[in-house]
Amino acid sequence: MDMNVKKKKLGLKEKYAHMTRGLDWQTSYQPMEKVFPQATFEGIKIHDWDKWEDPFRLTMDAYWKYQAEKERKLYAVLDAFAQNNGHLGITDARYLNAVKLFLTGISPLEYVAHRGFAAAGRNFPGVGPRVACLMQSVDEIRHAQTQIHAISNYNKHYDGFHDFKHMLERVWYLSVPKSFFDDAFSAGPFEWMIAIGFSFEYVLTNLLFVPFMSGAAYNGDMATVTFGFSAQSDEARHMTLGLECIKFMLEQDPDNLPIVQKWIDKWAWRGIRVLSLVGMMMDYMLPKRVMSWKEAWEIYFEQNGGALFADLARYGIKVPDCLTQCSEDKEHISHQTWATFYQYGGAAAFHTWMPNDEEMDWLSAKYPNTFDKYYRARFTYWRDEAEKGNRFYSNTLPMLCQVCQIPMLFTEPGDPTKICYRESEYEGEKYHTCSDGCKHIFDDEPEKYVQSWLPVHQIYQGNCFPEGTDPTAEGFDPLAAVLDWYHFNNGHDNLDFEGSRDQANFAAWRGMATKNT
Amino acid sequence: MAVQALKDYKFPPADAQENFHGAQLLYVGWDDHLMFCAPFAYCLPPNTPFSDLCQKFMAHSFGYHPDWKNVDFSKVTWLKSGQPWQPDMNKTLAELGLKHKDALRFQTPGLKGINGSSS
Numbered sequence: 001m002d003m004n005v006k007k008k009k010l011g012l013k014e015k016y017a018h019m020t021r022g023l024d025w026q027t028s029y030q031p032m033e034k035v036f037p038q039a040t041f042e043g044i045k046i047h048d049w050d051k052w053e054d055p056f057r058l059t060m061d062a063y064w065k066y067q068a069e070k071e072r073k074l075y076a077v078l079d080a081f082a083q084n085n086g087h088l089g090i091t092d093a094r095y096l097n098a099v100k101l102f103l104t105g106i107s108p109l110e111y112v113a114h115r116g117f118a119a120a121g122r123n124f125p126g127v128g129p130r131v132a133c134l135m136q137s138v139d140e141i142r143h144a145q146t147q148i149h150a151i152s153n154y155n156k157h158y159d160g161f162h163d164f165k166h167m168l169e170r171v172w173y174l175s176v177p178k179s180f181f182d183d184a185f186s187a188g189p190f191e192w193m194i195a196i197g198f199s200f201e202y203v204l205t206n207l208l209f210v211p212f213m214s215g216a217a218y219n220g221d222m223a224t225v226t227f228g229f230s231a232q233s234d235e236a237r238h239m240t241l242g243l244e245c246i247k248f249m250l251e252q253d254p255d256n257l258p259i260v261q262k263w264i265d266k267w268a269w270r271g272i273r274v275l276s277l278v279g280m281m282m283d284y285m286l287p288k289r290v291m292s293w294k295e296a297w298e299i300y301f302e303q304n305g306g307a308l309f310a311d312l313a314r315y316g317i318k319v320p321d322c323l324t325q326c327s328e329d330k331e332h333i334s335h336q337t338w339a340t341f342y343q344y345g346g347a348a349a350f351h352t353w354m355p356n357d358e359e360m361d362w363l364s365a366k367y368p369n370t371f372d373k374y375y376r377a378r379f380t381y382w383r384d385e386a387e388k389g390n391r392f393y394s395n396t397l398p399m400l401c402q403v404c405q406i407p408m409l410f411t412e413p414g415d416p417t418k419i420c421y422r423e424s425e426y427e428g429e430k431y432h433t434c435s436d437g438c439k440h441i442f443d444d445e446p447e448k449y450v451q452s453w454l455p456v457h458q459i460y461q462g463n464c465f466p467e468g469t470d471p472t473a474e475g476f477d478p479l480a481a482v483l484d485w486y487h488f489n490n491g492h493d494n495l496d497f498e499g500s501r502d503q504a505n506f507a508a509w510r511g512m513a514t515k516n517t
Numbered sequence: 518m519a520v521q522a523l524k525d526y527k528f529p530p531a532d533a534q535e536n537f538h539g540a541q542l543l544y545v546g547w548d549d550h551l552m553f554c555a556p557f558a559y560c561l562p563p564n565t566p567f568s569d570l571c572q573k574f575m576a577h578s579f580g581y582h583p584d585w586k587n588v589d590f591s592k593v594t595w596l597k598s599g600q601p602w603q604p605d606m607n608k609t610l611a612e613l614g615l616k617h618k619d620a621l622r623f624q625t626p627g628l629k630g631i632n633g634s635s636s
Contacts, residue, residue, distance in 0.1 A: 037523060038523065041521055041522065041523050042521050043521060188521070336554065339551075339554050340554040340555070343552075343553075343554055344554075373634070374551075374634060374635070374636075375634075375636075376634075377630075377631045377632040377634040377636055378551065378552055378630075378631055378634060378636035381552075381631045381636070382552075392552075392581055394553065394554075394578075395577060395578060396557040396558075396559070396574075396577070396578035397557065397558050398554065398555035398556070398557060398558060399544040399546070399555055399556040399557065399558045399620070400555075400558075407554060407555035408546075408555040408556055409554040409555045411551075417549060417551070417635035418548060418549075418635075419546055419548075419551070419555065419556065419622075421546070421556075421599060421620060421622070423598055423599075423620065427530075429530050429532075429533065429617075429618070430616070430617070430618040430619065430620075431618075432544070432618070432620060445519075445520045447519065447520045447526050447527065447528065448520050448526075450528065450529075450530040450531065451528050451530070451531050452531060453531060454531070454532065456558050457531070457532045457542065457558075460537060460540070460542065460558070460560035461532075461536045461537060461538075462538065
């Protein structure tokens with residue numbers, strides 16, 4: 001006879017066990033190694049997946065509940081921002097260009113991160129990392145969506161926000177973040193976890209997220225700030241996952257150490273190169289500065305990162321070799337990168353400008369060793385020429401680094417007056433890199449980087465014009481054709497901030513909101 | 518070291534010379550003139566005279582710089598892949614042995630950029 005027994009509610013611990021570890025099973029129709037073919041080829045040895053400590057201690061049902069609550073709050077703020085013309089509350093229309101850089105260069109990467117963590121979750125045989133990767137994968141797609149929604153308010157009013165997804169696949173400087181993620185995604189699941197989970201989300205995230213979100217707060221961009229707060233608790237979880245992952249790999253087998261060390265070295269350098277974009281944003285694009293790139297580097301990398309590597313030393317992990325170079329570079333890269341965008345500002349989907357006197361003084365104060373000595377004369381000359389109607393736009397495509405895909409703008413170690421050239425040869429073909437760091441990465445896996453889709457070379461091969469374009473036709477303008485293929489609104493999205501439609505509209509609309517005439 | 522991969526990992530290089538419709542890539546950088554943030558990439562037929570490279574193509578790219586008008590090509594020193602190299606203005610890229618994706622640097626003694634700042 002059936003007894004009608006009142007069901008007991010599961011305790012938190014039991015529920016957690018059932019809804020994470022309890023979801024695992026052993027396959028019976030197919031051997032496990034065929035179901036998880038990516039688990040071993042990278043050379044990482046895992047003996048016991050159950051040793052994985054869940055860093056989140058979160059189950060999917062609780063995840064949905066928390067995130068839904070956060071999202072409700074976020075969208076309430078976004079609505080209020082839109083209804084109250086929040087876009088007129090920013091410090092200066094120049095700030096919008098930092099948001100454009102974020103939307104085109106960072107938000108699509110959140111989406112790639114979503115795909116990457118979904119793939120890693122699929123490919124790990126252990127249920128612990130599978131569940132953790134699943135949650136991070138959902139986080140990342142939420143971040144992509146909420147960023148796009150937060151920033152879409154600006155698209156109604158300003159240029160350059162209209163086609164970020166299309167641009168990511170094509171535009172020369174967006175190939176830098178895109179190829180960074182493609183490189184990680186086309187590796188195996190363990191390298192992905194070191195590349196994105198550890199190096200990017202743990203070691204470097206504070207240098208990406210904090211500058212953009214603080215920049216938004218300092219410059220009156222409530223929509224982006226609110227997004228930043230909403231994502232903050234997720235980011236904390238991502239950092240924990242990255243750290244757990246590296247410790248797990250190192251504890252499982254001593255043979256994993258050299259592989260993990262190689263990946264840390266590679267991805268620290270790859271990530272730092274991408275962060276050059278953040279450096280110039282902090283030092284040049286924010287009308288109200290938060291701190292200099294150099295200061296951010298010292299706090300978030302040298303101090304915080306130093307503590308992290310001290311902690312990892314007990315596993316035998318060493319600080320990446322490239323860091324000596326980085327301590328020198330922190331004095332230069334933001335100026336060098338902004339100079340590059342300034343001169344290729346005809347082919348960027350945001351506006352560029354030269355700093356005014358007060359801003360140059362700020363730069364001198366923040367960079368007493370380098371700004372006046374190496375950069376002020378150049379920038380002053382450009383500004384003077386622009387005032388005379390002779391604004392500098394470079395008219396020839398630059399040489400790119402085969403690995404990071406950034407123009408070869410970085411200077412020789414120990415001599416900031418000379419471009420750093422490095423060259424490798426592979427199967428009879430020459431390859432150029434911007435630094436010892438990138439050359440080392442190329443030489444380690446040349447088969448991978450010979451495939452790089454380098455925007456400059458692709459343009460010269462004729463692959464970057466709209467369909468049906470005849471490059472042999474009389475009067476053919478290759479730059480106009482490339483911008484058309486990028487979906488740039490030539491004359492509005494690009495060129496100098498001075499004289500731009502954004503500048504005029506912002507001034508007119510803010511005037512309507514604050515004056516009676 | 519080779520790429521660790523699940524299967525054979527062999528792909529053609531994306532920038533082989535045959536993809537450039539009969540032309541070849543040549544990079545040229547001007548030392549001590551960082552106003553030009555990076556060396557330039559040119560895509561030129563191998564029968565381009567070296568004098569055309571200097572007088573037409575480079576003049577177009579570097580001409581904005583106030584030092585350009587003072588460049589005396591008889592005094593310019595050249596580096597190819599970082600090694601001293603001597604071109605003959607009357608020869609073509611092919612005759613000078615310049616290969617696809619060669620990198621040249623040129624130095625202009627006495628010219629040190631804006632206010633001597635290597636800009």
